[in-house]
Amino acid sequence: MGRSLKDKRILITGASGGLGERIAYYSAREGAEVILAARREERLDALKQRMSDELDAKCRTIVLDVSRTDEIEAVFQTIGPIDILVNNAGFGIFEPALEASLEDMKSMFEVNVFGLIACTKMALPHMIAQNSGHIINIASQAGKIATPKSSLYTATKHAVLGYSNSLRMELSETGVYVTTVNPGPIKTEFFKRADRKGEYVKSVGKWMLDPDQVAGKIVSIMMTNKREINLPGWMNGISKLYQLFPALIEKAGRNAFHKK
Template sequence: MGRLTDKRIWITGASGGLGERLAYSCVAEGAHVFLSARREDRLQEVKNTITARGGRCDVIPFDVRHAEEAENVRRLIGHVDVLINNAGFGIFETAADSSLDDMKSMFEVNVFGLIACTKACLPVMLHAKSGHIINIASQAGKLATPKSSLYSATKHAVLGYSNALRLELAGTGVAVTTVNPGPIKTDFFTIADKEGSYVKSVGRWMLDADRVAERITSVILTDKREINLPGWMSLGTKLYQLFPSFTEKLAGRVLKKK
């Protein structure tokens, strides 16, 4: 028995990385998790680990780029108490070198898929007068850096959407939390940082995926507005928002670590 016993939690992007760790963390608190991602084989491996531990897990393969299918997935799940929009990816390239295909794919996954899953769950949550939508954004949504123009743009969009949604849902019983982590030790960087230069530069500061997952799990079904990790990076983004020109001059070299 745990704090989330019998709560039904849908996690997208759950075949690895933070999504997988979130699944384990939620199950440890008694939740029944529903896992979505493109890679069914990896989802099944995660499910096998969960069931071996006595947890409850269902797998529903789903590529969030196909936003029109989100409602069908939600119907397969039934009632959803918590939606964790975790699916996302990035590619670190200059604006000049970025392709239109990369732009389309990143917005389809990071923004349109997130919105589609949210819209699919909202009627159920509003009817129940309870629920929680957790959107995994990024510190990049608050502080853009070189070679992340497209990725930062998608995360800015996620924050804007989430902030407006939170205001719309005030008083309905449905909470909205955004999670803004810095770099996390996951396979995210196998795509984002193909040269490995960014990982070498910031590796010692990377967040542990299990600890991030536990932090997120601890605020499920609360009215927590934001989670910003790590704390020192959050202070940097606040400084940037107050004094953008000064921060760019002061931390210019650091911001160009990619």
């Protein structure tokens, strides 16, 4: 564990389930005050109750749809200053580029990119003023290596990585850290929407990451100057090779990539 999280105020978007829920649990176990943000109020309330019963956690909820960027400023004014922002809200839909709808394109960018940027802008002034804070952006290995049937999702995650890398340099003279988390597939509800036919999960199910392991890793680096978390290691190795030899990897991995 890096610096103590006791009494640190942590806002987690997309906290009503999956990875966001597990990050909330692990953060609360470290003594943080957790602010759960998501669209589904009933699930937020249920999670808050469980965390209170099991962990005696300091926890509050706020309904937030990050795609509605015009509402984010008001939400952050209600929340007040935070020490750590985990931009976890996001979704994907796996379809060939020709079949992907413009509506899905718009929705994915609104949530995965514009919402993330808007939340970050609202959190940063206080962090910079106190010269301490941490922005944690949940990106994806998809932001590092492109695969078929995920052109829109991959584009959003490339955008998240580009934004995060630039922001990190802008904040390098401050005490505010920026970390990107680049996991491969995780066993969460994400794939109920992303993989409607179930083909991708069937192909890669045995390699999927445990959300508890991913969440534990994320919480372990909070308030430390960690540039990236890349999971699993073997997939990140392929991503690194892809940066060096893209044509070779695309050719060698053609069959595997098309299993989505």
